[in-house]
Amino acid sequence: MSSTARLTTGRKPLGWISWATLVLSIAGVAVAAYLTYEHFTAGTTLACPDTGVVNCMKVTSSEYSKLFGIPVALLGLGFFVGMTALSVPPLWRTASPWPSRLRLAAVVVGVVFVCYLIWAELFQIDAICLWCTVVHGLTLVLFGLVVIRQALPPLED
Template identity: 90%
Template sequence: MSSGVATQQKSIGWLPWTTLVLSVAGVAVAAYLTYEHYTAGTTLACPDTGVVNCLKVTSSQYSKLFGIPVALLGLLFFVGMTALSLPPLWRTASPWPSRLRLAAVVVGVVFVCYLIWAELFQIDAICLWCTVVHGLTIVLFGLVVIRQALPPLED
């Protein structure tokens, strides 16, 4: 292994673990939102008046896509990202984990843009918990794209 590749491996060694931690955090928040969706948001820990109104957002017509709760879609996304963010899948010689990771975060960030648009221009309310999910997705997108832009690691 050349010293340049060894330096690159050390310089991005934090990336797989960071994506894993962010993905697990996403699972937790999305699981909470999914639970709240199925319990009618009775214990939603968020203001329910004014611009910040989680109940208004999570019970709006935009809280489902083709009848599937958006929160559940988010949970499935983060479960998949957690699996794809396991460190061994960052080190595999197969190109498929990185391709799937990239495809997932692209779909995720496009969907987040749609949801932010819905909150700002259709619902006229913002959900703090949803904003956490949006932020986690955008950061995951950035990390995965940065890694994809780097040259492949050699053994």
């Protein structure tokens, strides 16, 4: 979009979204890696209360902490590693449609999975994990940014 078109329409290309998704994805890698570590060490150093409604140990050791035998923390780590790879700025500017399609598909799957996990926490486990909530929030913000950017016209170099 040229600067003249920007002045006429008042819309900016929102190029900052690629950097924001990269930063959020890296933060997600860090939190998911921590949760994965905690899963495999039986939560011995889990920095979260373990009583009442906020009970990370109850959530991370529940039957819902695995899907088909795979720890959901590990699935989250894979999701954020993939999102980090798809969020590097050159992949936002490529002429190929595949990175944007993969990014959109990934965040849609991520949000659906987050909805399932929130349902499990609230209605099955009766506890909330603060670290998991951070992952859920990061996924929802990533979803919003990717959808917003997808809805806008392509960026010009």
